Amino acid sequence: MLRLRSLLLGLALVLILGSVSAEVIDFQTCPDSVDTCTIQQVRVTPCPEALQHAACNIRRRRTTQMSFDFTPHFDADRLETSLGWAxxxxxxxxxLTMDRDTCKYTTCPVRSGVTQTYTTxxxxxxxxxxxxxxxRWGIKDPVSGKRCCFTHDIKVVR
Incomplete structure (x- = not known):
């Protein structure tokens, strides 16, 4: 029983530490998506530079996790993702290597006014x-063309 309690406590600690390791970064909403989507928060892991409101140093040959919370002001059965250098x-x-199927990384269909998280x-x-x-990140309804869009700065380093 004590061993099970220790295991559960350890698992809870790992989950808590994992959830606080993502750094909230500064971003700008794209002008054309202000009325169609609200971006609440953008996170990059790792990005210790976020504490100084600086561009994230993204290391080559490594994987970076990026996630954001968004509230679309439109309904869509499916969405397409884009990511590129603005x-x-x-x-x-x-x-070009970006998987464009947004529904693999968030819940679909999306409904107007319902906040959700995209993580990849x-x-x-x-x-x-x-x-x-x-x-520039974009999540777009391929039928209506409405999208959620924002930009943020990074710096690719060794």
């Missing part, structure tokens, strides 16, 4: 140039 307001270089692991490939980037 070179300008109108130009984006997409991450993003592998940072060795070929990514060492540089700062503004990246």
């Amino acid at each position: 070179k300008s307001d109108t130009e984006e270089l997409p991450l 692991d993003v592998p940072i490939e060795p070929k990514f140039p060492l540089s700062p980037y503004t990246i």
Whole structure:
């Protein structure tokens, strides 16, 4: 009985520590999605730089977990995800290896006014140039074109 209690206590501690290890980062909502979606919070693991409101140092050859809470102001049976380098307001270089099926990483269908979380692991490939980037996330209803969108800064490092 004592052993089971110790095991449960250890498991609870691991779950608690795992849930607080994600760092909340600064982000900007895309102008065209302000009325169609609310982004509550964006998290990157690891990102100790978030405490200083700085761009996350993302290491090549490692996987980074990114998650965010969003409330769509539209209904959709399925969604598509995009992630890319926002070179300008109108130009984006997409991450081609990104799985576009949003429903694998959050609950579908989505309903207007219902907050949910999207979480995925993003592998940072060795070929990514060492540089700062503004990246743009998008989750879009392929039927209506309505989307949730935001940008945040990262810095790819060794």
